[in-house]
Amino acid sequence: MATLYIDNKPHEIKPGNSLLETCLSLGFDLPYFCWHPALGSVGACRQCAVKVFKDADDKKGRLMMSCMEPATDNQRISILDKDAVEFRAGVIEWLMTNHPHDCPVCDEGGSCHLQDMTVMTGHAYRRFQYKKRTHLNQNLGPFINHEMNRCIQCYRCVRFYNDYAGGTDFGVFASKANVYFGRHEEGTLESEFSGNLAEVCPTGVFTDKTLKQHYTRKWDLTMSPSICQHCSLGCNIIAGERYGDLRMITNRYHGEINGYFICDRGRYGYEFVNSEGRIRQPILHQHVVDREKILTEVSVLLKNSKVIGIGSPRASLQSNFVLKELVGKAHFYQGVSTREQSMDELALAILKDGPVRTPSMKEVEEADAVLILGEDLTNTAPMLALAIRQSIRQEPMKEAAKISIPPWNDAAVREVIQDKKGPLYVATVAETKLDDVATSTYRAAPEEMARLGFAVAHLLDQTAPEVIGLNEADLALANRIVHSLLSAERPVIISGSSCQSESVMKAAANVSWALHKKNKNVGIVLTVPECNSLGLAMMGGNPMEAAFQAVENGEADTVIIMENDLYRHSSKTVADKFISRCKNVIVLDHSHHATSANAHVLIPAGTFAEADGTLVNNEGRAQRFFQVQESANTIKESWRWLLDIGAASDNARIKQWKNFDDITVTIANEEKLFNGIDKVSPPSDQRMADGQRVPRQPHRYSGRTSMLANVNVSEPKPPEDYDSGMSYTMEGSRTLPPSSMIPFFWSPGWNSVQSVNKYQKEVGTALRDGDPGVRLLETNSDSPVDYFKEIPEKFRAIKNQLWIVSVYHIFGSEELSAKSASVAQRVPGSYLLIHRNDSEALKLTEGEIIEFQIKEQQYRLPIKWSDSIAQGTAGLPIGLNSVPYVDLPAWGILKK
Amino acid sequence: MDDAIIHRLWIIAGVLAGLLIVAPGLIWLERRMLALWQDRYGPNRAGPFGLLIVLADTLKLFFKEDWIPPFADKFVFVIAPTIVVVTVLLSFIVVPFAPGVMVSDLNIGILYFLAMSSLGAYSIILGGWASNNKYSLLGAMRGAAQMISYEVFMGLSMMGVVLLSGSFSLNTIVEAQKDMWFIIPQFAGFVIFLIAGIAETHRLPFDIPESESELIAGFHSEYSSMKFGLFFVGEYLGIILISSLTVSLYFGGWLGPDFLPPLLWFCLKTFAFICFFILLRASLPRPRYDQLMEYGWKIMLPIALLNLVVTAGVILMYK
Amino acid sequence: MFSIVRSLWITFLHMFHKRETVQYPEQKNKLTTRWRGRIVLTRDPDMGERCVGCYLCAAACPVDCISLQATEDESGRRYPEFFRINFSRCIFCGFCEEACPTYAIQLIPDFEMSEYNRQNLVYEKNELLIDGPGKHPGYNFYNIAGVAISGKGKGENDNEMPPIDTKSLLP
The missing domain is CATH 3.40.228.10 (Dimethylsulfoxide Reductase, domain 2)
Structure with a gap:
């Protein structure tokens, strides 16, 4: 520990960090642009100037960029020094000479770092009377909107895109005050992390293009802490809702997982929540029915038939657990192919x-x-x-x-x-x-x-x-x-x-x-493949083949398929046969897919935006996602539907469970592997120190007495949250919430995402009361090493056959994000990736159609050449909608 | 039946009807007069000169929700507003409206009036207490203190008149003023009586039990509908009572030149005092509670005693 | 004591003063242009909608009675997809007008908007929009703002230089 004197007051600090970082960690407000906690300091914007004094006698001091100076013991600096204040105001004033007069039509407005810094330094009037420099914009694809006029040349974008994320198709052009940040020519940004530009850019040069289609200011969003559902890493996100639609996903800082960034699949995959393909009403034999009708119908089915349940790796632990309880442990199936299941179980074992x-x-x-x-x-x-x-x-x-x-x-x-x-x-x-x-x-x-x-x-x-x-x-x-x-x-x-x-x-x-x-x-x-694959493996369940077998043998005739498309985990013929053999197919899901098209009973489940749940990421970390909005329709969490069905069919155990906590505590108590998942988030009856809930809406939330007035001028009672200590309104505590339930980052004077500094112990480290989530799998380093011994045979190519293995695409391979309109524009067409030599041996050039068969599944796909894929193997982009499922790797038999 | 009894019943009916018509009429009168002194019109839309506002207000009061708060002492809560109306109405028994137009010429008329007005204090205390509300209770306590304090020298101030006329009967007192209204020898008594009377009826500026700026509506905060209406009517009846007593005690009651009948003289004089009451409301601010008590005990009481002593002395000297 | 009598006398004399009351429905006051009455949405001199859907009026509204949704036409010009004011909640404070950066929302001297049915006090955009610029006849936000819309490219505003050529290295 060292002592830093700021404006003659001593502060305990950790030496070595930059002065800027130290001041921010101590809670001081110091403006900055080019510095970013993840990108480091370059001292380009000259905004964070402070006075540094030689010693206590030095009254004059020197202006220095606080981001470039390490904090040392007994150092004396001044933030409030007149020269420093004037210098910082001057820098903003220069930046603003060319900044356009368009905040009202700028998507960044209200969450803009430049706005915050301008207010912080007190610049209010443009004295510069000459003309403003302008730029032409580029179309940067479906994710990022470009408005170069707003640029203040902080260089954060290139530093993130090129230096941090390894992008190659973005850069800085021209010179002096004319520098231009963009691509060498118009076109889609290729990096998978381009969406972060919207958060990295301190002003509105790069903004979220999907948000633009239903533009809402940050202060008008109802936001919840959520977990990304589009891969197994479990990045923390903030999901924002307005007028019943999910509007925006932003990064939610987590010191251990995603830090300050998320990928484009996570940021833009959300649009499936608003899509036309949603199931919004209960449907019984192609007819929309009401909630009571569907509940009685299903509970009658439960009583009178032999029911099995198929869970899902993309459904929460709670949903899977209640389904397991409803149908009985012996009748619960994991809903992934046998190979997928064994892979997940192997990962869990390791x-x-x-x-x-x-x-x-x-x-x-x-x-x-x-x-x-x-x-x-x-x-x-x-x-x-x-x-x-x-x-x-x-x-x-x-x-x-x-x-x-x-x-x-x-x-x-x-x-x-x-x-x-x-x-x-x-x-x-x-x-x-x-x-x-x-x-x-x-x-x-x-x-x-x-x-x-x-x-x-x-x-x-x-x-x-x-x-x-x-x-x-x-x-x-x-x-x-x-x-x-x-x-x-x-x-x-x-x-x-x-x-x-x-x-x-x-x-x-x-x-x-x-x-x-x-x-x-x-x-x-x-x-692992899905957001809760590891959690499902920990929960256990029979392999799906066994479910097919049970129906085949007549041991079961009714199936509840929860949040799962069987056609993505088994081949079409098998799934078709299974569904046709079942007397009743009950599908509980949020989006239509091949399985739901065959359902007799269709129940509208909630997506992550309409549900609470716990997921286990690939690290074995249990994390909670909170409901963002209460749906106006009958859409509810899968587990809540199952609780209702259980209650309607008089299931003694399920009847006792009323809310999220009841289920979670039961899982934590009964399943040894899940000990501690009830500690992932505070219980639903816990309130902040002032006895209030954590509000999902910022205090500036607008339109409450008007947004529903077209329906009825008498405002309805706001929905209540029985599953968490958060409220759906702006009423509630304004103090820092526990780190597991931070609905949005905001701090007085810091409207942009940069306010995350105020939520951290020290800038760039863990959140105030620890990063959220509970690691369920802590290994014992003394466990004996028992090596795996099954070494596979050397691969040998077979003539006229190709060893087909799966290849993946960030946009397209994952089921839900591919339904998002913006992501869909980035999904590649289907193809078969083979080595150029293999292709030439077959006398086929790139783009020509190759026909082959894997098991009974026929494929006709255009060829894509690769110079590096091993000869005799081929890559099939599995998961794309145009590529039917097959159990890979497998031999593909070529057709002449 | 005896003719005298029938005559008396007619008088009772007449007085009762007259009072109950005039009291709500004062709603209109007060609002019009206040408006006049504040350069406004006041109610002028419903009926000629807005007179139907009386009807509208009464109907409104009747149709309001008759709400008894769940935390109130129900029985007392209901009984309190009736007390004020009953006691004031009973006081009118001794008021001589005209020769022979008087319900009962009690020989203890003034004492009877004092007794009745003391009973009226119960209305406020019980109403405030039964409401089970801190503002009501505060109002009630103030009201009680105020009424009891001011009653003391109200009684003392009237004694001058009693000394001069030698009787407690109001009829006799009025007749004793044939030659000279008592306002002249008893000017100090008149002033004290008037001030005490205002305080008795807790009218502005002495509406401390209500004082809406600090106590919401004081002792009747929790009252609505006709229960509130009874307090309302009670207050107006109080104004009429004090006005008519002032007229009887100091302004010669029904006495007046012959071109008008005595009843009309009485009514005219009373009306003038009612208007004076309204003028007070239009012009004076409310004193603080401690000021009110100090004023009563430290100034009014000595003056009232002095007035009594001097009057007694003068009478002794000249008899 | 004397002051009390004096105030009584002064009050009494008011009996003979002229009455100030304006007999409203028969007699009407002249309202100034700054009167804060019914809210309207104005158009710019080219008859385009002035509202750009920036949400500042909604944020400023102390009773939260304004809701809207911003959208864009093909050229990038912003306008509200819907704009709703619940006048049964409105307190006519005028904060929305002060917050409006484009002079779109204005309060006009009209207050006679009573309804028997509260639902009729919910005004949608077609009821709010007027065919004129209201109090600021010459103002056109898009002539100053740095975004391009149809008919006005980058650098074509009065206060703008032509767009820079990124390939030029000239000073």
Whole structure:
């Protein structure tokens, strides 16, 4: 601890951080633009000037940029010094000479950092009388709107897009006051993280284009803390609603998971909530009926028939649990294919029973050597790819530390690092977006990747099983990997279920365990397919094949399918047969899909915006998402429907449960693995210190007495929240809420997202009372290492057949986000990715149609060439709507 | 039946009817007069000169929700407003309207009036207490203190008149003023009686039990509909009573030149005092509670005693 | 004591003063243009809707009786998709007019808008919009704002330079 004197008052500080960061952490208001807690300091905007004094006798002092100066012990600075105040006001005044007069039509207005800073410095009148500089805009695709006139040249956008996120199609052009931030030509921004520009930009140059279609100011949104549903990482988001529609998703800071950013799938995938494809009314045999009718109908079915329930990896723990209770444990099925289920269970076993713990994404960012086995992270777990882009800087940054350059001094650190990159080994089926920063890449069939992994494990630890028949090149690569891993302090091994190959995941586990035996501080990260895949695996349930079998055998005739499209987890023929065999198909879901089209009873479930629930991310962290809006229709959480059905059919146990807490506490008490999930969020009867709820609406929320006046001039009673200590209105406590239920970031004078500083212990660290979520799987590092021994056979190509493996797309492979209108514009057409040589051997060129058959499923797809995919294998973009499901990897038999 | 009894019943009916018609009429009168002194029109839309406002107000009062708060002492709450009306009406028994037009010429007329007005204090106390509301209770306590304090020298001030006329009967007192109205020898008594009378009826500026600026509506905050209406009527009846007593005690009652009948003289004089009451309301601000008490005990009481002593002395000297 | 009598006398003399009351329905006061009565939405001199849907009026409204939804035409010009004022809640404070950055929302000297049915006090955009600029005849927000709309490209405002050429390095 050190002492910093700010305006002659001593403050206890941690030395080493920049003065700006220190002042903000202490709660002072100091304006800034170019500095960003995740991007560091470059000292470009000259906005954060303070007076620094030599000693107590120095009365004159010097103006310095606080973001570029480290805080030291006994330092004396002044924020309120007249010179500093004038200097800061002057900087804003210069910036505003060219800033256009368009706040009323600017989407940033009301959550604009530039507005906040202008008010903070007191600039109110434009003295400059000459003309304003203007720019032409570019169409940057479906996600980001461009309005260059508003630019204040802080360079944050290029620093995020190029330096932080590794984008290549964005830059800064022209010179002097004319600098232009955009693409070299009009076109869609290619980076998967482009949406963050809207939050990184301190003003309205880059704004959320989907928000523009139903524009709402931040102060008018009803917001809730939520969890992204579009991959297994569980990034924290804020979901905002107005007039019954979900309007905007923004990042919700979580020090351990997503930090300050989220990917575009998470930001723009929300539009499915508002889409035409929603199920909004209960439907019984193609007729809309009311709530009571559907409840009696289903409860009669429950009594008179043999019912099974199919859960879902994208439904909350609560929903899955209540369904399990309703149909009985023996009749509950996980709703994923047998292979998917075994992958999820394997991941759970490695994380739960193995000796190596899984690190959070923050820890991955700090890893200094990374081995990726089989995961195209940019497309399966995008934010993890962003974390890896930071981790490759760790090793070269040690150089900077040696010459005493603090890590936050971004420009200087990059000057030291130049193009040097830390060790990153990427073994995947086809090329990935991380290849440009990888030390080495390895392209092969999943079996080969697994063999490489097993080989690395054996080289690290001779007791690990040995791989026989590895070729020279692979062995050399394995040796290089071993060398890098051994010389690193915090290596991380990443694998997952996207290859659908157990041996790949086992190989990754072996590598991490071998490193663990060498006493390395190693971590293993495994990605799983859906937002609650790991939670479902922890909950247990029979494989789906068994459900098909039960109906086939006549052991069951009625099925409740909850938030699941069977056609995405089993082939069309199997699913068709299953559904036609069932006497009654009850589908409980929020969006229409192939399964719901065949349902006899259709019940409208709530999406994450209309539901409360707990999800377990790939780290084993249970996190709660809160309901954003009370739906005007009969839409309700799946678990609430199931509670109602249980009560209507006199289920003694389910009848006792009334709200979210009842279910959650039961799960926590009864299922050992879920001990502690009731601590994820405060109980629903807990209130803030002043006895009030946490309001979902900012205090400036407008239109309350008018928004529904067209229906009836007498305002209805606002909905009440029985499931959490939050209110749906603006009434409530205005103090800082607990970190697990922060509905929005706001602080007096800080209307933009930058107000997150006020919610953190120290800028850039954990939220005030700890980052939310409870890690359910803490491993015991003393567990014995029991290596996996099943090393797969060497892959051998077969003539006229292709070993088809799945490839993924950030936009399209995931079911829900693909229904979002903006994301749909980025979904690629279907194709088959094969090696150029394979293609030429078949006398087919790129774009031509290739016909093949996998099991009984026929495919006719255009060819896409790849120069790096292993010969004899082919990549099928699984999950795209135009690509029917098939259990991969499998042999595709080519048709002549 | 005896003719005398029938005659008396006619008088009772006449007085009762007259009072109950005039009292609500005062609503209109007060609003019109106040408006006049404040350069406005007052009610002038309903009926000729807005006279039907009386009807409208009465109807409104009758049709309002007759609300008894759940926390109130029900029985007392209901009984309180009736007390004020009954006691004031009973006081009118001793008022001589004209020769022979008097319900009963009691020989203890003035004492009887004092007794009745003391009973009226119960109305306020009980009403305020039964409401079970702190503002009501505060109002009631103030009202009680005010009425009891001012009653003391009200009685003393009237004694001068009693000394001069040698009787408690109001009829006798009026007749004793044939040669000279008592206002002349008893000017101080008149002033004291008038001030005490205003305080007795808790009219402005002495409406401290109500004082809406600090106590909502004081003792009748919780009252609505006709229960409130009874307090309302009671207040107006009080004005008429004090006015007619002032006229009887100091202004020669029905006495007057012969070109008008005595009853009309009486009514005219009373009307003038009613207007004076309204003028007071239009012009004077409300004193503070402590000022009111101080004024009563420290100034009015000594003057009333002095007036009594001097009057007695003068009478002794000249007899 | 004397002052009391004096005030009584002065009050009494008011009997002979002229009455100030205006007998409203028969006799009408002249209202100034600044009178805060019924709220209207005005148009700019080119008859385009002035309201750009910035939500500031709604945010300023102390009784939250204004709600609207902003939308855009193809050229990027913003306008309200719907604009609703619940006059049964309105307190005619005029904050919305003060907040309005485009002079779109204005309060006019008309207060005779009583209804027997409260529902009729909910005014939608077609009831609010008038065919004129109201109190600020010459003002056109889009002539000053830095966004392009149909008929006005980037850099064509009075106070703007032509758009810069990013390929030029000339000073």
